[in-house]
Amino acid sequence: MGNCCSVQIGLENFIIRGLDPIVGHDNYVCKLKQTLPTLSVALQELRALRNDMQREVDPAEQRLLKPFERVQLWLSKAETMITEAEKLNADGPQQMNNLCLGGCASKNCLSSYKFGKKVAKMLKKINDHRSNGAFAKVAESQPAASVVVRPEERPISQESMIEKVWSCIEDKDVGVIGLYGLGGVGKTTLLTQINNKFSATPNDCDVIIWALVSKHSDVGKIQDRIGGNIGFSDAFWKSKSVDEKAVDIYGVLCNKRFVVLLDDLWERVDLNQVGIPKPSQENGFKLIFTTRSLEVYGEMEARKKIKVECLGPEKAWELFQDKVGDETLNSHPDIRKLAEEVAERCGGLPLALITISRGMACKTTPGEWKYAIEKLKRSSLPK
Ligand SMILES: Nc1ncnc2c1ncn2[C@@H]1O[C@H](COP(=O)(O)OP(=O)(O)OP(=O)(O)O)[C@@H](O)[C@H]1O
Ligand SMILES: [Mg+2]
Known part of the structure; x- marks a missing residue:
């Protein structure tokens, strides 16, 4: 064997x-x-x-x-x-x-x-x-959403507001977010930051739609602005009736995860009439709007309401001196002190701080600054 x-x-x-x-x-x-x-x-x-x-x-x-x-x-x-x-x-x-x-x-x-x-x-x-396994990069760095980046100037002290709005966007229970505040307080600035953050931060939205509404916008105009973001921009489409446009807009948006940013509402917008699907947990759709009006703020049934506040004294001075410039501030020993008072009288309102500081950037005599203070004393800026 x-x-x-x-x-x-x-x-x-x-x-x-x-x-x-x-x-x-x-x-x-x-x-x-x-x-x-x-x-x-x-x-x-x-x-x-x-x-x-x-x-x-x-x-x-x-x-x-x-x-x-x-x-x-x-x-x-x-x-x-x-x-x-x-x-x-x-x-x-x-x-x-x-x-x-x-x-x-x-x-x-x-x-x-x-x-x-x-x-x-x-x-x-x-x-x-x-x-074969030496890859320089393992994943794409492109964000998922299609968004038109808007020009922006880095705002002062809005980081925490941006984070607050972003966490609402990430919250599945929140569909409509309202940003309320005084004219010139920075609502459009904040909304711009949010819009642009969609291009820089990965997210699960398909399309971000920006539409400026403003004082005399009717439903048709709002539809045209939204339509322009989703491929309806020709004259034929614009000539359609409000109902027809609503059907078209609804048809596109229903099949996408989207965010609509409506800037500057002066009155309630009827989402149904425009063709914007109602936000729900399932469709993940978000609507963010800005308004000066507390009434509109309530009427839009925002699930989350965020008040945009004026800047605190330190941040207000930071913005003001940045715009006036050191050359003017150092041009006379009294000017810095006077400038601080001017900035204070702007009540932390960014629009006032920016407009006045730009106007004062070439004023190098104490008399001019004292005159500005007198005028501001009679203004209706927030105290
Ligand atoms: N935090 C900030 N830092 C720097 N600049 C700011 C800030 N907030 C607003 N601004 C500037 O102030 C001006 C007014 O801001 P914005 O247009 O955002 O105000 P708003 O609240 O939208 O006003 P409105 O109600 O009139 O639409 C703009 O020039 C903007 O660049
Ligand atoms: Mg605005």
């Missing part, structure tokens, strides 16, 4: 040794002693590379950035390879036990030959895959 086996081993060894030069392969059985430990190291390195890449992909996905397809493909191939290589690694000890004659022959030659060949192939596959 024993003799019979050794004859068989010899025969298989002979056949396989004979096969290698014909098919151009190395002797997989003889090399198993080196290739198996090398495979184990390569497997460890592939796992480490896969983990590192996944660590980059996970936070990108959390920020709603889409990983590149080539990176996803690399990761899924790596996963399959790791599983296959782990299996070979696990079978390794058994296969090594089969080797005899210093590792150059096997008790089960055909099986060892196939196994050795698999190990060598897997090693090559892993090495090739590792060298």
Whole structure:
């Protein structure tokens, strides 16, 4: 029986040794002693590379950035390879036990030959895959939403307001957000910051629509401004009736996750009439509007109402002196003190601070500044 086996081993060894030069392969059985430990190291390195890449992909996905397809493909191939290589690694000890004659022959030659060949192939596959896994970036940095960035001047002290509005946007329970405040307090400025933040911060909205409403806007005008953002801007469309436009707008918006920013409402806007779908948790739609009127503020049924406040004394002075400039402030020993009083009399209202500081930027005599203070004493600016 024993003799019979050794004859068989010899025969298989002979056949396989004979096969290698014909098919151009190395002797997989003889090399198993080196290739198996090398495979184990390569497997460890592939796992480490896969983990590192996944660590980059996970936070990108959390920020709603889409990983590149080539990176996803690399990761899924790596996963399959790791599983296959782990299996070979696990079978390794058994296969090594089969080797005899210093590792150059096997008790089960055909099986060892196939196994050795698999190990060598897997090693090559892993090495090739590792060298293809050097990606400079794993995900796109483009935000999801389509938004037209509006010109902006960095406002002073609006960061916390921006964050407050943004957290309402992220709150699924909040559909309509109202920003209320005095004329010139910074409502449009704040809304502009929000609009532009959509372009810089990943989010799950498809389109951001800006529409200036203003005092004498009727439904048709509001529809034209919204339509212009979603591809309805030709004269034919503009000539349609309010009802027809509402159907068109509704049809587009219903199929998108969108945010409508309505700036400067003077009266209630009937969303149905315009064609704006009612915000709900399911559609994720948001409407943010600004108004000076407390009445409108209530009538729009805002789920979240945010009052835009005047600047505090320090921030008001910061804005004022920035606009007047040091040259004027230092042009006479009395001017800085007088300027501080002028700034104070602006009541923290950004529009007043900006308009007056610009007007005073070329005034270099104390008399001119005293005159300004007298005029401000008689103004109706917030105290
Ligand atoms: N926080 C701020 N820092 C710097 N400048 C500001 C700030 N807020 C507003 N401004 C400036 O003040 C002026 C008025 O601001 P804005 O138009 O935003 O006011 P508003 O509240 O929209 O007024 P209205 O009710 O008339 O529409 C603008 O020139 C704007 O750049
Ligand atoms: Mg405004």
